[in-house]
Every structure is written in C-alpha cells, then in structure tokens.
Amino acid sequence: MTLPISDQSLSLSSIAEINTLSGENVKVCMQCATCTGMCPMAQEMDFSPRKVMHFAQFGLIDKLLEINTFWKCASCHACSVKCPRGIDIAKVMEALRQQTLRKSKNHIEPSQMAKETITELPQIALVAGFRKFTS
Amino acid sequence: MKISYYPGCTLKTKAKNLDIAAVASLEALGVEVEEIDRWNCCGAVHSLTADDLIHQVGPVRNLIRAKEMGAEKLITLCSMCYNTLARANQIMKTDPVKRDTINRFMDEEIDYNGEVEVVHYLSFLKEAIGWEKLKQQVKVPLTGLKIGSYYGCTLQRPAEVGIEPFGHFELMNDMFRSLGATVMGFADADKCCGSYQVLSSAPGENSASANIINTAAGQGIEALATSCPLCEFNLGKQQQQMLDKGNIEQNVPTYYFSQLLAVALGLDSELCHFELNDRQSLTLLENKNYLVAA
Amino acid sequence: MCETKQKTQATPKVATGDRAILPEGAKTIPVYIMGKKYEVPETLTIMKAMEFAGFHFLRGAGCRGGICGACPTVYRMAGDYKLHFGLACQTVVQADMYLAQIPFFPANRADYSIEEIGGLPEAIHALYPELFRCVACNQCTKACPMDVDVLGYISALKQGNIEKAAKLSFDCIQCGLCASRCMGEIPQYHAAQLARRIYGRYILPNAEHLKTRVEAIEAGHYDAMLAELEQMSKEDLEKKYVEREREPDFAEVGSWSPAETKYL
Incomplete structure (x- = not known):
C-alpha cells in the first residue's frame, strides 16, 4: 500500500488534536508492532494498531477517519501495558473515536438495533458499547 | 465483620448468578454484606480521553454513597465495575485539579477525596478470610475439576488498579486450589474476549472469544471461571453459536467464580442460578456430583 | 403564547379574567421574559406575572394547579450562573428573574402495546x-x-x-x-x-373488590339508579346530593355502614 504524504494529506493540527485528546504523544512510537502482536481484535481490523500509530504520526487524518481499527478496538489495554515506549495506545484509539463522535456522528445507532439483540445483551454491553460508539 | 458492596446493574438481572452466589458465600464465611444505597451505573468503561470528566461522575457518585455510609472499603464483583470504580477513585485520590472540578460539578453531593478503597471480591476473600480458612470451610471439594481462571482485561489492566501484576492469576488460582479443584495453566487468561465489540459483530462471530475457547480446550481445561458478565456473555452464552458456525472445535463450560465457590461451600445450588448459564455448565457439575440441593 | 402590548397603567388596581387582582399599592419588581424587561407585581406566580405583562397562554398552560405539567419554566437570577426550574403556575416571581418557558420538549416516546x-x-x-x-x-x-x-x-x-x-x-x-x-x-x-x-x-396484584364491582356494573346492577338520577331535575339532584348519607369524618374503619344497603 502506498500512501501519498503531501501538504494535502498531512494535517499537523490533527496530530496535535490526537495528542491533546489522548494525553499521549504519538511521535514517541518507534513502530515495533508489539501493540499489533498483543491485540486480540487485530484480525478484524483493516489496519493494524501499529499502522494506525504510523498514520497518526504523519497526521493522515482523512485516512484515519475512514478505517475501522479504532472502531474494532475493545479498549482492553493489552497494547498499552506492553508498549516499550510507554504509550497508552488505547487512549490514542479513544481519541480517534472521539474525533468522529464529538461531531455528533454515531458509529452505531441504538434506535436501529434489533429489539431481540437489546433484550438478549447484558446491560454492561449496552452501556459500554454506547459509550464507545455513540456521542 | 461487615462490608459495603456495590453490585452493578447486570448483577441484578442477567448475572444474578454472579451476585447471589457471591453474597451467599461471604455470608456463609461469616461476613455481613451490605449493599450501598441508591447506587447508579458505574459506566462500564473508563473514559480514556484526557479532557473528559463527565464520565467519571457516575462512578464517583457511587463512591460518595459508600463514604456517606461510613464505609472504608467497597467491594465489587463485576470486573468492569471494579475497573471503572477503581480508576475513577484513583483520579479523585491523585489529581487535585480534576477532583476539584468533579466535586464542584456535583454541588448536590458531599465532597469526595478518594476516602473509600475499592476492593475486588477476590482480594477481599484472601485478605479477610484467607485461603487456609477457606479450605477448612469447603464442604464439597471440587476434586478433579480442571479449571482455567479467566481474568480478561479489566481485572489486571492498567497496572495501577490491577488486582495483581500482569501474568499472575494467583488470587483466582489460589481460591480454586483451596476449593480442591485442579488449576490448569491457561495461556489466554488475560486475553480480552472482545468486550463491547459484541455490538458490532454477528452472534458467534467474535474472533477474540473463539480464540480463547479454542486455547482453553487445547490446554485440556474443562471449565472456565470468570468474574465479568460481559466475558460470560461472550464466552458462555455465545458459545453454542460459535460451535454451530464452526469457529470453535468443542464446548468449554463457563462459570462465575462465585458459583463454584458457593458449590464448594456446600450452599444450595438454587443460589447459583445455573439456569442463567449455558445448560452444559450445570451438566458438568451434575456429572461430577458436586451439587447440593436444599 | 403570544405577546400583546404592555398595559399602559404600571400598577392597575384591578385585573380581570385571568389577570391578577392586585392589592392596593402593590409593589412591582423587574423580571426578564425572553430577555426583555417587564415590571410585574411581586407575589404573583410566574404565569400570572407573564399574563400581567401582556402574554396570553394559548398552549403551555393547563390546570394552573401544579399537576398537569404544561408550564415548566427555566429561570436564572441576574448575576448568577445557576439555572433553576419550576412550574410557572406554582413559582412566585422574584426580582431579576430571567424566564424561559419550555412548554414542550421533543423527547422520544416509543410506540407499544x-x-x-x-x-x-x-x-x-x-x-x-x-x-x-x-x-x-x-x-x-x-x-x-x-x-x-x-x-x-x-x-x-x-x-x-x-x-x-x-x-x-x-x-x-x-x-x-x-x-x-x-x-x-x-x-x-x-x-x-x-x-x-x-x-x-x-x-401489582389485581384488586379483587374492583373486579367484583366492575362485574356488578356490567351486569346492570346500577342501571336503574342511574336512569332514576337522569330523570331528576337539577334542584332535586342538588337536594339529593346535600342530603346524601355520608360516612362521618374520622369514623373507625368498619364502624359505619349506610342505612340504605341495596346498592352495596
């Protein structure tokens, strides 16, 4: 995959925003991919956590907003606890979700969910899911 | 001895089997369990954005309820409740700026400064009863039960609130050893089950859960124990669908650790509400002749 | 709710219709309705004060007795950030109140049987x-x-x-x-x-006595009595009402029963 990096695709302000929202510094990442190795959801992601960190370092915000990685993240912190650079990657994923959610765009719509599904799910699944997927 | 207790929403309905068995076990061990008044949802997941405090208000409000009751410790069972309460408590203890903002926002409540300690049930069991004493109280040893302790993510991560260090599963393992079970090594003990991703995947199609069941089966584990209603849902209630869809090779019955504790203490199996587990969970225990009826 | 011209007289002695009847020499206080300042007599409720100021409630007013929920109001006192909430028909105006009516909120109401x-x-x-x-x-x-x-x-x-x-x-x-x-x-x-x-x-368990009473009504047990009442003149009805048998106040439970028992 080739991603063009130009003044069109690169957004310095998005790097700052991700850092502010997450409280982390994505530039510290050294691309070792321990996060990807630890991630239990990696096989369902279109881009691995390491690649997402790379996109974030270059401020490729348009690319970041169209991929599913952070929507597939389960916030389990397996990446965060093993990161040799001490980055809380789960917080970076949260920052990426929030960039969309704070524009009042939901990733899932509670009102569109099947009644049978809601009836079956334990309350914590709904609370946790709505926290992560709705604004 | 008396202890304050925060149950959590799911434990009052779909995970009654986690709640009732745990409370009955503590009472059988001589501990009076007092549920806190007027508790609300803990929020299930800790908010990870640096500027977001509103999602800390829910868990902190519960800690205020405990403080109002004069509790020094608050025990919880559900791994997600434990995590959100403990992490919010940590903010209130260590971050004066955030603490003041949260206290100012909740102008209808008394101020809270992290006075209450959030303790997981397993830690409390070790500290207040101890494994030796627990062993003496066992009426039905779980002899021959090859158990895998499954911690999932929120009991151990992040380290600041983990009930024990990464890679250590001694609290649950020691409890099961005291109950007479055979504790098995389990490579996926702290792998995430997929958690709330159940909302975004079709039933039985969650790869994270399927991997865990396959690892457990491969390691010869015949029963998995958890502390979290969402893990139980993903690994237990979805298991038949995983099998039907060919994502796992064989069943591994799942339990709340508290159910097996109650069984070993010889409590009435009605208290364990096995009807809320997958049917195979009850069958395994029946086959092993562990169950005591009233 | 719509605005009409403010009364020219600052403190009228008598108001008619829905308007307040003011005591002699009533004191007025400033309130702000949708950001505009009005002088209204103190002691009035928000609803009466708004009517005094010239507003007519076409919607957003109902029972005027604090129970129908039609007149929720948000207000803030000048100089303070705090929002307060009340019913316009129950809350008395205070000086320097900033008022906004929320007669309806577009909340989701599910359909179900x-x-x-x-x-x-x-x-x-x-x-x-x-x-x-x-x-x-x-x-x-x-x-x-x-x-x-x-x-x-x-x-x-x-x-x-x-x-x-x-x-x-x-x-x-x-x-x-x-x-x-x-x-x-x-x-x-x-x-x-x-x-x-x-x-x-x-x-909730069903009330057994209600069931028996509904059955009696459906079986026509009270039809004759109702037909009789329907035939009576207003004067006779009033007389009958005034002379009706009543359980004495503070009667011990079970200590009283009416002389006329045919409808029991």
Whole structure:
C-alpha cells in the first residue's frame, strides 16, 4: 500500500488534536508492532494498531477517519501495558473515536438495533458499547 | 465483620448468578454484606480521553454513597465495575485539579477525596478470610475439576488498579486450589474476549472469544471461571453459536467464580442460578456430583 | 403564547379574567421574559406575572394547579450562573428573574402495546435503549420541579427494578424538564410512565373488590339508579346530593355502614 504524504494529506493540527485528546504523544512510537502482536481484535481490523500509530504520526487524518481499527478496538489495554515506549495506545484509539463522535456522528445507532439483540445483551454491553460508539 | 458492596446493574438481572452466589458465600464465611444505597451505573468503561470528566461522575457518585455510609472499603464483583470504580477513585485520590472540578460539578453531593478503597471480591476473600480458612470451610471439594481462571482485561489492566501484576492469576488460582479443584495453566487468561465489540459483530462471530475457547480446550481445561458478565456473555452464552458456525472445535463450560465457590461451600445450588448459564455448565457439575440441593 | 402590548397603567388596581387582582399599592419588581424587561407585581406566580405583562397562554398552560405539567419554566437570577426550574403556575416571581418557558420538549416516546410487550425490564430496555447512555450526571433530578429522584429511577430501570422505578417516579407530572437537560438524550419521563404502566399491568396484584364491582356494573346492577338520577331535575339532584348519607369524618374503619344497603 502506498500512501501519498503531501501538504494535502498531512494535517499537523490533527496530530496535535490526537495528542491533546489522548494525553499521549504519538511521535514517541518507534513502530515495533508489539501493540499489533498483543491485540486480540487485530484480525478484524483493516489496519493494524501499529499502522494506525504510523498514520497518526504523519497526521493522515482523512485516512484515519475512514478505517475501522479504532472502531474494532475493545479498549482492553493489552497494547498499552506492553508498549516499550510507554504509550497508552488505547487512549490514542479513544481519541480517534472521539474525533468522529464529538461531531455528533454515531458509529452505531441504538434506535436501529434489533429489539431481540437489546433484550438478549447484558446491560454492561449496552452501556459500554454506547459509550464507545455513540456521542 | 461487615462490608459495603456495590453490585452493578447486570448483577441484578442477567448475572444474578454472579451476585447471589457471591453474597451467599461471604455470608456463609461469616461476613455481613451490605449493599450501598441508591447506587447508579458505574459506566462500564473508563473514559480514556484526557479532557473528559463527565464520565467519571457516575462512578464517583457511587463512591460518595459508600463514604456517606461510613464505609472504608467497597467491594465489587463485576470486573468492569471494579475497573471503572477503581480508576475513577484513583483520579479523585491523585489529581487535585480534576477532583476539584468533579466535586464542584456535583454541588448536590458531599465532597469526595478518594476516602473509600475499592476492593475486588477476590482480594477481599484472601485478605479477610484467607485461603487456609477457606479450605477448612469447603464442604464439597471440587476434586478433579480442571479449571482455567479467566481474568480478561479489566481485572489486571492498567497496572495501577490491577488486582495483581500482569501474568499472575494467583488470587483466582489460589481460591480454586483451596476449593480442591485442579488449576490448569491457561495461556489466554488475560486475553480480552472482545468486550463491547459484541455490538458490532454477528452472534458467534467474535474472533477474540473463539480464540480463547479454542486455547482453553487445547490446554485440556474443562471449565472456565470468570468474574465479568460481559466475558460470560461472550464466552458462555455465545458459545453454542460459535460451535454451530464452526469457529470453535468443542464446548468449554463457563462459570462465575462465585458459583463454584458457593458449590464448594456446600450452599444450595438454587443460589447459583445455573439456569442463567449455558445448560452444559450445570451438566458438568451434575456429572461430577458436586451439587447440593436444599 | 403570544405577546400583546404592555398595559399602559404600571400598577392597575384591578385585573380581570385571568389577570391578577392586585392589592392596593402593590409593589412591582423587574423580571426578564425572553430577555426583555417587564415590571410585574411581586407575589404573583410566574404565569400570572407573564399574563400581567401582556402574554396570553394559548398552549403551555393547563390546570394552573401544579399537576398537569404544561408550564415548566427555566429561570436564572441576574448575576448568577445557576439555572433553576419550576412550574410557572406554582413559582412566585422574584426580582431579576430571567424566564424561559419550555412548554414542550421533543423527547422520544416509543410506540407499544402494553398487552404485547410483557412485564420484563428488557421490554423497557428494548423500547428505550438510550437509557444506557445515562452518565449519572444527575441534571435530571436537579431539574425536576416535583423533586422526583430521576437519576434514581433511571438507575432502577437499568438495574431491571420496575417496581422501584414506578414508585420513585410516582410524582412525575410529565413536564419533560428532565429530558431537556439530559446529555444522553434520554426521555426519562416517558420511560418512567412505561415502568408505571408495566407495574400496574403485570406486577401489582389485581384488586379483587374492583373486579367484583366492575362485574356488578356490567351486569346492570346500577342501571336503574342511574336512569332514576337522569330523570331528576337539577334542584332535586342538588337536594339529593346535600342530603346524601355520608360516612362521618374520622369514623373507625368498619364502624359505619349506610342505612340504605341495596346498592352495596
């Protein structure tokens, strides 16, 4: 995959925003991919956590907003606890979700969910899911 | 001895089997369990954005309820409740700026400064009863039960609130050893089950859960124990669908650790509400002749 | 609600119709209605003061007795950040109040058939999944003009305790101020109403004496009496009403029964 990096695709302000929202510094990442190795959801992601960190370092915000990685993240912190650079990657994923959610765009719509599904799910699944997927 | 207790929403309905068995076990061990008044949802997941405090208000409000009751410790069972309460408590203890903002926002409540300690049930069991004493109280040893302790993510991560260090599963393992079970090594003990991703995947199609069941089966584990209603849902209630869809090779019955504790203490199996587990969970225990009826 | 011209006389001695009748030399105070300053007599309710100022309530007013929930009002005192909430018909004006009426709030109200949804908490969860967006901020409780523990009943609903939710929400008058403050966009009052309906339909035991009485009514037991009453003149009805047999005040339970027993 080739991603063009130009003044069109690169957004310095998005790097700052991700850092502010997450409280982390994505530039510290050294691309070792321990996060990807630890991630239990990696096989369902279109881009691995390491690649997402790379996109974030270059401020490729348009690319970041169209991929599913952070929507597939389960916030389990397996990446965060093993990161040799001490980055809380789960917080970076949260920052990426929030960039969309704070524009009042939901990733899932509670009102569109099947009644049978809601009836079956334990309350914590709904609370946790709505926290992560709705604004 | 008396202890304050925060149950959590799911434990009052779909995970009654986690709640009732745990409370009955503590009472059988001589501990009076007092549920806190007027508790609300803990929020299930800790908010990870640096500027977001509103999602800390829910868990902190519960800690205020405990403080109002004069509790020094608050025990919880559900791994997600434990995590959100403990992490919010940590903010209130260590971050004066955030603490003041949260206290100012909740102008209808008394101020809270992290006075209450959030303790997981397993830690409390070790500290207040101890494994030796627990062993003496066992009426039905779980002899021959090859158990895998499954911690999932929120009991151990992040380290600041983990009930024990990464890679250590001694609290649950020691409890099961005291109950007479055979504790098995389990490579996926702290792998995430997929958690709330159940909302975004079709039933039985969650790869994270399927991997865990396959690892457990491969390691010869015949029963998995958890502390979290969402893990139980993903690994237990979805298991038949995983099998039907060919994502796992064989069943591994799942339990709340508290159910097996109650069984070993010889409590009435009605208290364990096995009807809320997958049917195979009850069958395994029946086959092993562990169950005591009233 | 629409505005008409302010009365030219600053403190009229007598007001007619819905307008307040003011005591001699009543003092006036400034209030701000939709940002505009009006001098209104003190001691009036917000609703009366707004009418005094020249507003007519076409909607957003109902019973004027604090129970219909049509006149929720948000107000703030000049110089303070704090928002206050009340019913316009019950809250007395104070100097320098900034007032806004919230006669209606567009909260989600689910469609359901009470006979079909069943009596389990999951029925409420399925109709109002937004309940799980609650963050326990408690703004709903702070906004309630009836002092209902709104967060308490929302928590009870999430915990699957319909009875607790029904009882905690009993004083709700459906004004919608809770929903207007909710960051989870939850229609608290509609969910609570559903909880009370489910509680009444599926959880509370049926009152046996009501069943017998309904059967008696359906069997025509009271038809003759009603037909007789329908034939009577207004004067005779009034006389009959005044002379009716009444249980004495403070009678011991079971100590009294009417002389006329044929309708029992």
